Amino acid sequence: MIKVQIKDAERFLDQKVSTLQGRVEDVHDMIRNKSGLGNDFLGWLDLPVSINQEELARIKKLKEQYKDLDCLVVIGIGGSYLGAKAGLEFLKTPFKKSKPEIIFAGHHLSANYLKHLLKYLNKKNYAINVISKSGTTTEPAVAFRLLKQHIEEKYGIDEARRRIFATTDKARGSLYQLAKNEGYERFVIEDTVGGRFSVLTSVGLLPFVFAGIDVDGLLNGAKDAYMDAQTPDLKKNQAYLYAATRYLLSQSGKDVEYLVNYEPRLTFFAEWWKQLFGESEGKNHLGLLVASASFTTDLHSLGQQIQDGKRIIFETVLNVKKTDKLTIPWDQNNLDQLNYIADKEISYVNEQAMLGTKEAHVDGLVPNIVITIGKLDSYHFGYLVYFFEIACAMSAYLLGVNPFDQPGVEAYKKNMFRLLGKK
């Protein structure tokens, strides 16, 4: 499924990662016993084996019912946006739109974006999936006001009601109330599942089903990751091995972790990963700063700095074993001097770039973890999601912070509300 190599990280550490085995077992028990900080938010832990089958069946039926849609507009921010978008990019065929096209809104306050979105939707057959636990978060609420008005004007109130799907709290909040009043199709965000851990609920599954993604394969991947995470043994549990290694690196003076990839479809996955780890650990003036890069693209921009800049970073490489077959053609003139790799597969060259880069960065004193997955399919997306979620819980508890709250996110909102004159 997944293989974590820590050799090129461990050599920079004063202690073996295996010396953490005892602490890892304690945290493992704490997670399982729900005795740690933030234990009200462990609903994600068993999700792979407790998927809401009724909801999933309803989503699939809805997709059948609306199979001629041009667009599905997904309104959400943070965890109600990043996981779905990450999955869509991960599983995307380049140069091809899904049918329906999945469009995101409510994830910022750009009038320019919203104005052109409304214009674009004038000529499209579309539906809306609005995702918000409360229904009062400013960004999605603003977008939903505009889009609700637009879809009601376009299709009439009754048809619009059928075309709005609400993913929200099961019994409370303004979106729940509205959805109930209007009779929108409803899907539930459980109290015990925080936003950044919600991609395996209807929050992610609805957009995935509409985009034609093999959701059953995805859930199988998550389930296997779940099974593989049952043991606290660092020799077997690769997620904990990753967590323990990054924890020790953070304790040895490293401040920044780069998640890097060699396939552009993984670029947005890093955004999901950054929320997961950044929001879970970035508190009490602690936590590794999370950054990302896409190679080899960024070897020609960030490469210099990674090789030779401040030595406060390490890299975690997300490596994909199997990709498409495409060989480099032979050229008789060979002006570009590439004939030495003619008839070689491009994926082979990419792999040597990865190995050569790892060696160069390690020589440059950048510790390196490699996480290898088989290929870019729905199974591996599902696997990686759960893998990083359980790794994140372990890592944050090792650090000593509550992995499941985000008190700092309120600070800007408070000021904004005051400036806007909210009572």
Add this chain to the structure above:
Amino acid sequence: MIKVQIKDAERFLDQKVSTLQGRVEDVHDMIRNKSGLGNDFLGWLDLPVSINQEELARIKKLKEQYKDLDCLVVIGIGGSYLGAKAGLEFLKTPFKKSKPEIIFAGHHLSANYLKHLLKYLNKKNYAINVISKSGTTTEPAVAFRLLKQHIEEKYGIDEARRRIFATTDKARGSLYQLAKNEGYERFVIEDTVGGRFSVLTSVGLLPFVFAGIDVDGLLNGAKDAYMDAQTPDLKKNQAYLYAATRYLLSQSGKDVEYLVNYEPRLTFFAEWWKQLFGESEGKNHLGLLVASASFTTDLHSLGQQIQDGKRIIFETVLNVKKTDKLTIPWDQNNLDQLNYIADKEISYVNEQAMLGTKEAHVDGLVPNIVITIGKLDSYHFGYLVYFFEIACAMSAYLLGVNPFDQPGVEAYKKNMFRLLGKK
């Protein structure tokens, strides 16, 4: 044109930024006299007033000649990719493709991407702009081999030759040689202009002209930035003010600079900025680590960490004054509790989010610089490009490094060539 506010950064410093005036003047003279490190690469300095008009006219003529193209494939990596892409995103109308669509290739080694690109191009009327000083950089050379073969098979050798435009060295290198042999239309990368400083040459201008961007407006912006940078006076030269402030922050224990925006069209601009500063300063184990975030989107992912994580960061906000008009509708039911901002413009709410966030982050001990531009148009793109280029030269010289080399980029290549068995 542009306004730099340093108040919320200066309060974290032990000395006033104005105390650097003398050193700034020395560096200013060093740049003008071309007496500093890397002075062979100052060709970008006068570019705004020495644009190659003959080439620009030829580009415009070429665009006229190929006005029915579906796609222009731009092959390049690093500075031959990021600047053009940043400009296209900066100036893009959301939900609308340019005609021709500009597609990038040769900026990584993804077989998946290239395979589907070739398939996509089967049904498209397209041309190629291959950008490389040497013609032997692996990524663009591999892509060009494949695309050259594809375009020759599609149109025949003669027509293919007319549809390939080469931007390369004026007299040397394998792409120069090939272009000359085949009779490709040629554009010049001057010896004195490094990749990350090349966006105002044909490297950027050709894709811009083909995408229908107002290149004359863009160059006017760059020219005004050039004029505004003639004085070393920190009270007047906003680029130097930015450079001096970030330099002092780096000396006061800050390790990471986040470039943040509140308009999604600026997201990729940060990638260009990261190459510019990261590659210029990230050497000798020095230089601020460059990172980026798009708000308010990332306030719901990175926000927690910025507010409350490790205190080694500061923010530079790229603020856009004027955007589209779009007001929040009134809703009688007001379940979402947004009526307190009904009839307000979304851009106004976005601005309060920016101000509220700045206040929150400053309270959280994150110094803050604000760079305000008028709007997202070609003039301001051109202005910002030169603004950051001259700021970067100043900043790197203050730090004491050569702003114009990138020795660390070779390290991974050397290893990769060895692994690939290159002689």
